[in-house]
Amino acid sequence: MVPLTLLTGFLGSGKTTLLNALLRDPAFADCGVVVNEIGAVGVDQLLVEASDDTTLVLDGGCFCCSLQDGLAEAVGRLTRARRDAGLPPFRRFLVETSGAANPLPLLQQLIGDPRLNRRVLLDGVVTLVDGILGEASLRDQPEAPLQAAVADLLVLTKSDLADAAGLDRLERSLAGLNPSAARLSAVSGDLPAERLLGLGPDAAGRRAGRWLEPPAGHPHGHDHDHRHGGEDAIVTASVELPGPLDPALLEGWLEELMVVGGAHLLRLKGVLALSDDPGRPVAVHAVQHLVHAPVRLERWPDGLARGRVTAIARGLDRATLERALGWLAAQAGGA
Ligand SMILES: Nc1nc2c(ncn2[C@@H]2O[C@H](COP(=O)(O)OP(=O)(O)OP(=O)(O)O)[C@@H](O)[C@H]2O)c(=O)[nH]1
Known part of the structure; x- marks a missing residue:
């Protein structure tokens, strides 16, 4: 590739x-x-x-x-x-x-x-x-x-x-x-x-931390009202996932998210552990309704000690986005 x-x-x-x-x-x-x-x-x-x-x-x-x-x-x-x-x-x-x-x-x-x-x-x-x-x-x-x-x-x-x-x-x-x-x-x-270079999740997992920088000094889920104010605002949410997720549960969650929010989802990026092989996390990536096949990384990327998922959407209520990500975090033992 x-x-x-x-x-x-x-x-x-x-x-x-x-x-x-x-x-x-x-x-x-x-x-x-x-x-x-x-x-x-x-x-x-x-x-x-x-x-x-x-x-x-x-x-x-x-x-x-x-x-x-x-x-x-x-x-x-x-x-x-x-x-x-x-x-x-x-x-x-x-x-x-x-x-x-x-x-x-x-x-x-x-x-x-x-x-x-x-x-x-x-x-x-x-x-x-x-x-x-x-x-x-x-x-x-x-x-x-x-x-x-x-x-x-x-x-x-x-x-x-x-x-x-x-x-x-x-x-x-x-x-x-x-x-x-x-x-x-x-x-x-x-x-x-x-x-x-290396802004995507390479299979060796070295650089996926770059792909998914921690939200830097900014409140999560901040609304942005650039022209498309109100219903069309761009909203973001990010959660940490301390533990592994069941692969079927992740699949089901992604499907559900695509149905409910796919049209609004500008980008979803995540690196997270699955229970079948927690030492080798997967990178997940979606744009609107399309979910990229998860990329299995050889190891945890530099700079990333636990799972994280970030989503950016337009025209989706921020609370809905935060709820969706929060539910996933809860399944992985997060807050
Ligand atoms: N002073 C200054 N001028 C810049 C800088 N970067 C680009 N320019 C100038 O800005 C103008 C537009 O730059 P381009 O590189 O053609 O921009 P572009 O995004 O490719 O433009 P489009 O193809 O029309 O979308 C050119 O005159 C550049 O020389 C910069 O950092 N400082």
Whole structure:
């Protein structure tokens, strides 16, 4: 399985700038690149500094609407072209979404489309947030809070131009929208490329702790009222699971959650012990109605001593989400 990093973020937030910086780093050698942008002419193709046989620009629409098969086809085409050219296989894929994209359909494709999930494994969603315009985008643009809510890593850009008070407000908004994502600042794509690797739960279990950062200094279940206030607010909840869970019980709980809250669930992530093999926890991952097959880890990840599940939803009452997670925690001997 080839790890795939999804780079998203609102228009002009610095995605192509970061992409180019990453492609110059040895950590991203042998990387296939897919760029999606809306518009008749692929401007970003001119901007992405990579050779033609590693990069594909899809400019006929957006992954989340008219180009629904686009990513699967692009990954397949790049892989075949690489093989036909006698080059070593790609070690990673980087996918840059269009700035106006809703990332949920793309995440669903990565989980549910066999043409993708047999070939690539999501190794993290990296969302860029403009240090100057980010707060306004989160408030005024429906896609921006979705992009932030599904991130594994949030990168604040343009801190060289933004004022400290504004950045602080933005940090707090982001912590509320997505308390379990790590946050970094980058100026013109300048960040340690290594920090973007291993953002998904790898089978060795070393890095799943990164995938599921503990909610950092922010109250659990915080409501966020970015534009979609009231019924459409983004809510989060996170629980610890001290003991193992019965596998059938977890399965039943996930099924029930999908029925009750699937349409509202932006992302559910968890690392937890099952009673059949508590020393080798499983990583669970769901986006809306789609649940990824649990990934069995070889050991407990660094930085994670007990199970944890985090959920982010939109348009679901916070108490309902907390109740659902609380019930699961209680089955695992938690509060
Ligand atoms: N000062 C400053 N400028 C930046 C930074 N990051 C990106 N930029 C500039 O911001 C502008 C937009 O950056 P891009 O990398 O094209 O942003 P994008 O997210 O790919 O844009 P779209 O493809 O239109 O969504 C460019 O002029 C960049 O040079 C930063 O950290 N500081």
